[in-house]
Amino acid sequence: KVKPIPQTSSLDSTLALFREGYAFISNHCDELGTDIFQSRLMLRSVVCMRGEEAARLFYGADDVTRVGSMPWTVLRLLQDKDSVQQLDGAAHLRRKAMFIDVTMDDAAVASLVERFRQHWLVHFDRRAGACDLRDAANLILTKASADWIGIAPRWRHDDVKLARQLGRMIDRTGRPGPAAWFALASRRRIERWLATIVAAVRDGSLEVPQGCALKQIGLDYRDADGERLSPQVAAVELLNLLRPIAAISRWIVFLALALARNPQWPERFGHGHDDEIEAFVEEVRRLYPFFPFVGARLTRRHVWQGYSLREGSWLLLDLYGTTHDPRLFASPMNFSAERKLSWRERDFRFIPHGGGRPESSHRCPGEKITVEILKETVKLLCGFLPLRIAPVNAEVPLSAIPASPVPSVRITSRSSA
Numbered sequence: 001k002v003k004p005i006p007q008t009s010s011l012d013s014t015l016a017l018f019r020e021g022y023a024f025i026s027n028h029c030d031e032l033g034t035d036i037f038q039s040r041l042m043l044r045s046v047v048c049m050r051g052e053e054a055a056r057l058f059y060g061a062d063d064v065t066r067v068g069s070m071p072w073t074v075l076r077l078l079q080d081k082d083s084v085q086q087l088d089g090a091a092h093l094r095r096k097a098m099f100i101d102v103t104m105d106d107a108a109v110a111s112l113v114e115r116f117r118q119h120w121l122v123h124f125d126r127r128a129g130a131c132d133l134r135d136a137a138n139l140i141l142t143k144a145s146a147d148w149i150g151i152a153p154r155w156r157h158d159d160v161k162l163a164r165q166l167g168r169m170i171d172r173t174g175r176p177g178p179a180a181w182f183a184l185a186s187r188r189r190i191e192r193w194l195a196t197i198v199a200a201v202r203d204g205s206l207e208v209p210q211g212c213a214l215k216q217i218g219l220d221y222r223d224a225d226g227e228r229l230s231p232q233v234a235a236v237e238l239l240n241l242l243r244p245i246a247a248i249s250r251w252i253v254f255l256a257l258a259l260a261r262n263p264q265w266p267e268r269f270g271h272g273h274d275d276e277i278e279a280f281v282e283e284v285r286r287l288y289p290f291f292p293f294v295g296a297r298l299t300r301r302h303v304w305q306g307y308s309l310r311e312g313s314w315l316l317l318d319l320y321g322t323t324h325d326p327r328l329f330a331s332p333m334n335f336s337a338e339r340k341l342s343w344r345e346r347d348f349r350f351i352p353h354g355g356g357r358p359e360s361s362h363r364c365p366g367e368k369i370t371v372e373i374l375k376e377t378v379k380l381l382c383g384f385l386p387l388r389i390a391p392v393n394a395e396v397p398l399s400a401i402p403a404s405p406v407p408s409v410r411i412t413s414r415s416s417a
């Protein structure tokens with residue numbers, strides 16, 4: 001028997017979303033005693049869902065698409081039109097296979113991590129005094145990813161500016177209006193610059209090392225029709241590496257807070273318990289807020305847990321609420337690396353980067369990179385640097401999307417310790 005979908009009492013929940021941020025979907029689910037409810041956001045009808053079975057629909061079913069699932073500015077600031085995330089079926093599988101080759105190959109990931117390590121050491125070796133950890137990590141990751149992708153320094157105008165622009169694309173997703181338009185304008189300039197680089201690789205004026213992403217995406221990859229990506233689309237996909245790698249800086253800040261707040265762990269890592277680092281990093285990715293939810297649209301009618309969802313329905317999956325659901329994670333607001341979570345499980349419960357199999361769904365292909373960079377950061381923070389993170393008691397308000405500690409976290413390097 002088909003059940004009616006519970007509805008929120010207000011006509012439109014946009015203001016509640018801005019007020020409640022990451023907690024919005026779970027608050028309403030708890031209020032209504034359900035894992036699914038219908039509401040309106042920006043005057044558009046939306047079905048909000050949370051939990052393992054909802055994630056299975058988003059990452060396991062054929063009848064969902066990401067096309068039309070995000071407000072226009074959010075789409076343009078993040079994945080962008082014509083990107084892998086906007087493809088479905090065979091076209092998606094083919095483009096995604098290329099991403100998996102680029103981002104999940106062991107040697108490729110190791111070479112990115114090594115570049116990150118080198119830039120980190122140079123950066124902090126030169127600095128005295130305290131600096132903003134997110135800004136520093138953002139710049140270090142930008143340099144490491146640009147090198148790794150194959151963009152030689154002589155093709156880069158200003159890494160500091162590039163890092164700032166990449167950071168803005170994430171910072172401004174939750175703020176419609178002029179702030180987002182400004183970030184969009186600089187994004188277009190970066191896309192044009194990347195398209196010029198792709199053209200230079202194709203006409204031979206820029207030589208790129210074997211195996212780098214610039215060669216794989218710009219030169220070698222062919223869509224099903226045998227054609228290369230246009231320089232504009234190749235630029236969008238290169239940006240889909242640069243931007244999220246720089247965004248790992250957000251996790252780095254949360255990681256530093258978690259280390260400072262749970263001092264028994266840096267103590268253990270300092271004594272060589274490296275095999276425990278991954279579980280620590282994974283718990284950081286579960287506990288701290290990053291992507292609040294993802295959107296999708298139904299391409300045909302679907303019955304989910306007895307609820308009939310119409311073709312064309314706009315759906316939101318609560319990533320944050322699912323990773324903080326007490327039915328899935330005991331005492332979910334407590335940090336506990338003993339949970340021993342792992343992205344390798346490919347399940348539908350631990351879903352900060354989506355669920356299921358990345359090869360055949362829209363799950364993030366950059367999860368391995370993220371985890372390996374964070375593991376290296378633990379070693380850098382616990383080894384090379386004495387752990388001087390402040391303020392340890394910074395709050396992380398859930399109302400702002402994307403979330404950041406207030407006040408921002410600062411790090412003091414060894415030379416000034």
Ligand code: HEM
Nearest residue numbers: 084085241244245247248290291294353354361362364366
């Ligand atoms: C997709 C989160 C890092 C590249 C996704 C999705 C999430 C996510 C939740 C699924 C979107 C959906 O279901 O529609 C994150 C977070 C990151 C991160 C929180 C932390 C910084 C990365 C990295 C890369 C990357 C490092 C590349 C190196 C992508 C791409 C997609 C994606 C290309 C689209 C995949 C598809 O549609 O098949 N990411 N990601 N992400 N991510 Fe990430």
